[in-house]
Amino acid sequence: MAFEPRIVAFFCNWCTYTGADLAGVSRLKSPANIRIIRTMCSGRVDPSFIMKAFELGADGVLIGGCHPGDCHYAEGNYKALRRVHLLKKMMRSFGIDEKRLRLEWISASEGDVYQHVATEFTQTIRSLGPLNWKQHVDQKSSSEQAVVV
Amino acid sequence: MAKPKLALYWAASCGGCDVAVLDIEVKILDVAAFFDIVFWPCATDFKYKDVEAMPDKSITLCLFNGSIRNSENEKLAKLLRAKSVVLVAFGSCAQEGCIPALANLTTKEAIFKTVYLDTPSTHNPDKIFPQPVTKVKEGDLEIPVFWEKVKSLDQVVDVDYYIPGCPPQSTQVAAVIEAVIDILKNGKPLPPKGTILGAGDKTCCDECPRTRKEKKVKQFYRLHEILINPDECLLDQGIVCMGPATRSGCGALCVKANVPCRGCYGAPPNVHDQGLKMLSAISSVIDAQEPDEIDKIINTIADPTGTFYRFSMAHSTLKIADL
Ligand code: SF4
Ligand code: SF4
Numbered sequence: 001m002a003f004e005p006r007i008v009a010f011f012c013n014w015c016t017y018t019g020a021d022l023a024g025v026s027r028l029k030s031p032a033n034i035r036i037i038r039t040m041c042s043g044r045v046d047p048s049f050i051m052k053a054f055e056l057g058a059d060g061v062l063i064g065g066c067h068p069g070d071c072h073y074a075e076g077n078y079k080a081l082r083r084v085h086l087l088k089k090m091m092r093s094f095g096i097d098e099k100r101l102r103l104e105w106i107s108a109s110e111g112d113v114y115q116h117v118a119t120e121f122t123q124t125i126r127s128l129g130p131l132n133w134k135q136h137v138d139q140k141s142s143s144e145q146a147v148v149v
Numbered sequence: 150m151a152k153p154k155l156a157l158y159w160a161a162s163c164g165g166c167d168v169a170v171l172d173i174e175v176k177i178l179d180v181a182a183f184f185d186i187v188f189w190p191c192a193t194d195f196k197y198k199d200v201e202a203m204p205d206k207s208i209t210l211c212l213f214n215g216s217i218r219n220s221e222n223e224k225l226a227k228l229l230r231a232k233s234v235v236l237v238a239f240g241s242c243a244q245e246g247c248i249p250a251l252a253n254l255t256t257k258e259a260i261f262k263t264v265y266l267d268t269p270s271t272h273n274p275d276k277i278f279p280q281p282v283t284k285v286k287e288g289d290l291e292i293p294v295f296w297e298k299v300k301s302l303d304q305v306v307d308v309d310y311y312i313p314g315c316p317p318q319s320t321q322v323a324a325v326i327e328a329v330i331d332i333l334k335n336g337k338p339l340p341p342k343g344t345i346l347g348a349g350d351k352t353c354c355d356e357c358p359r360t361r362k363e364k365k366v367k368q369f370y371r372l373h374e375i376l377i378n379p380d381e382c383l384l385d386q387g388i389v390c391m392g393p394a395t396r397s398g399c400g401a402l403c404v405k406a407n408v409p410c411r412g413c414y415g416a417p418p419n420v421h422d423q424g425l426k427m428l429s430a431i432s433s434v435i436d437a438q439e440p441d442e443i444d445k446i447i448n449t450i451a452d453p454t455g456t457f458y459r460f461s462m463a464h465s466t467l468k469i470a471d472l
């Protein structure tokens with residue numbers, strides 16, 4: 001069976017969530033791989049939500065917020081931006097491709113942008129393949145008993 | 150009445166936790182008077198077979214320090230779990246992996262290569278690596294098997310309580326021992342299972358005497374790159390201080406000595422992952438809104454992963470999946 005990426009998305013209520021909704025209402029086709037979780041602001045997305053998603057089997061995580069200057073809580077999207085940059089750096093040391101995490105600014109009127117980002121990101125994750133964090137790890141621990149080096 | 154039995158053990162540890170127990174000074178005499186010490190490799194001469202010969206649940210209290218790095222550590226963890234009524238993960242290594250668990254960022258193969266081939270003082274032309282079993286004419290020689298990953302005690306056996314710290318502060322150790330003696334003497338109920346003993350329920354920042362103004366910074370400094378103001382919050386000065394992501398209990402020992410908190414008391418209450426909590430805290434003090442500038446500032450943090458998870462790597466969200 002072809003690999004279908006499992007993508008968890010955290011979208012801010014005021015912009016990206018509404019933008020994704022607009023894409024739907026406008027009948028713009030977008031991939032069904034994206035499971036959207038609505039948050040009040042991209043600044044609400046704690047790094048532990050993102051890592052938990054990967055731990056529980058997500059192949060990619062997409063975060064959407066208002067454009068710079070447009071966040072309804074003034075600074076939330078900048079906070080998200082700084083966290084994502086630092087988290088990407090840490091993901092590299094954990095051995096996870098940082099392309100599996102993406103942050104985008106999509107406004108409520110940008111249904112077409114949502115369509116484009118969702119399609120492109122799903123494509124990226126499809127080409128990266130499954131993250132399979134648990135299996136990948138189980139393999140490692142079952143080799144534990146093997147003779148040393 | 151027979152005295153309650155006490156065991157102390159060190160698995161993959163540095164020995165500091167055993168010293169922390171001795172550091173309770175004259176109170177150690179109370180310990181010796183109240184308990185029958187049945188096993189303590191660092192201080193007394195008992196053998197593993199002595200423990201094996203004890204009936205199950207015959208040890209009242211076992212303070213277990215050190216993480217689980219190899220088959221010997223794991224075997225003793227299982228043995229002491231079976232023999233003890235109350236098993237305490239004593240210190241950061243047993244609680245959440247501590248420094249040994251930083252090795253989880255690499256592989257066993259890479260570690261062996263560094264240790265047995267690459268270090269400048271190593272001369273090993275035949276590429277000899279330790280083998281779990283070596284045959285000699287007298288018979289088989291066995292050494293413990295080095296596991297792929299370092300685990301905390303609760304990742305291999307059921308743990309009743311935790312005492313955090315690297316090492317736990319001796320005042321806290323003394324207070325816990327006093328409380329245990331009181332419980333046993335007077336038949337008081339034990340705290341709920343899983344309780345963190347000998348620590349507070351706030352963050353290190355709450356115990357810190359420095360003034361925190363929640364300033365934003367353009368650069369992070371390593372200790373030798375800056376003259377530290379002794380009264381101002383270290384994070385405000387651009388020094389990575391783990392205070393906001395660390396449980397209280399030590400009395401802000403390090404910050405009072407002009408050194409940033411390194412996070413040894415583990416994650417504060419209701420925080421699942423200490424490293425990610427620190428990532429959030431650091432992200433809030435970075436003074437930039439442009440991606441390039443953000444990266445520039447982030448790059449002044451030396452080894453964020455190793456720093457934020459210095460003590461809690463075995464319990465990190467992604468590494469938990471490792472087991
Ligand atoms: S960050 Fe460090 S220096 Fe600042 S208040 Fe917290 S513990 Fe004190
Ligand atoms: S200040 Fe931090 S690193 Fe120092 S003893 Fe306290 S918790 Fe541990």
Ligand code: FES
Pocket residue numbers: 012013014015040041042043064065066070071072073074076077
């Ligand atoms: S409200 Fe949309 S990013 Fe903050």
